[in-house]
Amino acid sequence: MTSLRWLARVFVTPKDGILDPQGRAVQQSLHALGYPEVGEVRLGKYLEVRLADVSRDSAEARVREMCERLLANRVIEDFRFELEEMTSS
Amino acid sequence: MTSLRWLARVFVTPKDGILDPQGRAVQQSLHALGYPEVGEVRLGKYLEVRLADVSRDSAEARVREMCERLLANRVIEDFRFELEEMTSS
Numbered sequence: 676m677t678s679l680r681w682l683a684r685v686f687v688t689p690k691d692g693i694l695d696p697q698g699r700a701v702q703q704s705l706h707a708l709g710y711p712e713v714g715e716v717r718l719g720k721y722l723e724v725r726l727a728d729v730s731r732d733s734a735e736a737r738v739r740e741m742c743e744r745l746l747a748n749r750v751i752e753d754f755r756f757e758l759e760e761m762t763s764s
Numbered sequence: 765m766t767s768l769r770w771l772a773r774v775f776v777t778p779k780d781g782i783l784d785p786q787g788r789a790v791q792q793s794l795h796a797l798g799y800p801e802v803g804e805v806r807l808g809k810y811l812e813v814r815l816a817d818v819s820r821d822s823a824e825a826r827v828r829e830m831c832e833r834l835l836a837n838r839v840i841e842d843f844r845f846e847l848e849e850m851t852s853s
Contacts, residue, residue: 701834725805727800
């Protein structure tokens with residue numbers, strides 16, 4: 676592989692309106708620990724994906740495709756990502 | 765509960781140097797799907813926690829405490845968070 680250039684930060688979250696039992700469990704645990712100020716909690720995934728030296732347009736298109744094909748389940752999850760150029764490989 | 769005011773975006777990631785088998789599995793799946801440009805993948809958690817109307821200092825201190833006590837496993841995970849004021853409850 677050529678040297679790495681991009682860091683994609685990918686956020687995968689349950690879609691609005693989709694039941695999030697893990698988030699609900701975290702909320703209940705926080706209440707039990709003494710944090711009554713906590714309202715809704717949503718639990719998702721956060722991925723850091725490092726990518727080789729391709730153009731920004733190509734990296735964006737490829738990461739979007741990775742999200743649609745593997746990283747997010749589009750039936751129940753939304754995704755978004757940020758692409759950051761790494762200073763050194 | 766009083767009206768909600770804050771949205772905390774919490775990122776929990778495996779510490780550097782800690783083995784991340786889930787991230788490795790995602791990397792291998794991406795290679796198998798035809799993305800050879802993918803280097804290291806790290807898989808963490810992303811939480812959105814809504815909080816009642818307290819001061820920013822108080823919200824920050826409480827969220828930090830929640831991370832240390834429940835949301836992150838400090839032996840193997842790092843955390844960081846951003847606090848955003850919601851425009852309406």
